[in-house]
Amino acid sequence: xxxxxxxxxxxxxxxxxxxxxxxxxxxxxxxxxxxxxxxxxxxxxxxxxxxxxxxxxxxxxxxxxxxxxxxxxxxxxxxxxxxxxxxxxxxxxxxxxxxxxxxxxxxxxxxxxxxxxxxxxxxxxxxxxxxxxxxxxxxxxxxxxxxxxx
Numbered sequence: 629x630x631x632x633x634x635x636x637x638x639x640x641x642x643x644x645x646x647x648x649x650x651x652x653x654x655x656x657x658x659x660x661x662x663x664x665x666x667x668x669x670x671x672x673x674x675x676x677x678x679x680x681x682x683x684x685x686x687x688x689x690x691x692x693x694x695x696x697x698x699x700x701x702x703x704x705x706x707x708x709x710x711x712x713x714x715x716x717x718x719x720x721x722x723x724x725x726x727x728x729x730x731x732x733x734x735x736x737x738x739x740x741x742x743x744x745x746x747x748x749x750x751x752x753x754x755x756x757x758x759x760x761x762x763x764x765x766x767x768x769x770x771x772x773x774x775x776x777x778x
Contacts, residue, residue, distance in 0.1 A: 653767060654695055656680040658687045658713065659702040659729065664752060668700060668729075671756055672763070685713050696724050698747075698766040700759075703730035703737060711737060714744055725766030729754060 655677045659665040662683070669679045680690065685708035690696070699717075701710040708716070710728055717724060728741050731752040738749040747769065748762045 652676075652678050653697040654678045654680060655698045655700060655763065656682065656687055656690070656696040657700045658682045658685065658705070658710070659700075660684060660705040661702065661731075664702070664729070668759070671759065675760065677763075684708070685716075687713070688716065693722060694724075697770055698763055699724050699726045700763075701726055701728055703728055703734075703741075704732055711741055711744075714741060714746065718744060723770075725769045727759070727762045727766060729759075 655672050657665050657668050657672075657679060659668070660683050665681050665683070669681050672679055680687070680696070684705055687693075687696075687699070701713055703710040710730075714726055717726070725747050726741075726745070727747045728738075728749045729752055730737075730749070733749070733751045741749055747766045748758075750759065750762070
């Protein structure tokens with residue numbers, strides 16, 4: 629099976645712009661705030677990522693859950709919280725790198741998420757360049773197969 633390749637849609641410099649052909653990377657965004665989810669998706673699409681958007685942990689029903697290269701998740705959502713989603717993923721053997729975003733940063737939750745292997749814990753509104761750096765770090769972690777224990 630051939631891996632799809634895409635060209636960047638933007639001339640904006642990114643950490644990835646060194647390569648001519650890109651492998652499609654799927655980024656899943658789980659955030660109950662539609663405007664934040666849409667803005668984040670728009671940013672990531674501008675640098676040629678394939679995006680799945682979810683308003684809740686319905687992400688878990690995705691048939692190819694393992695196909696997600698990076699998960700960007702809000703901390704506070706109705707139903708399953710971002711941290712509970714992280715716990716579920718760990719308990720079920722999914723090592724998808726996670727980046728947390730929140731409008732309500734709490735140190736106790738940040739420490740818990742980071743100790744369980746989160747790439748970062750960003751406060752809304754977050755800096756776009758910082759989010760892109762975190763995504764690049766997540767993709768590098770996934771590429772070399774680093775697990776939460778390493």
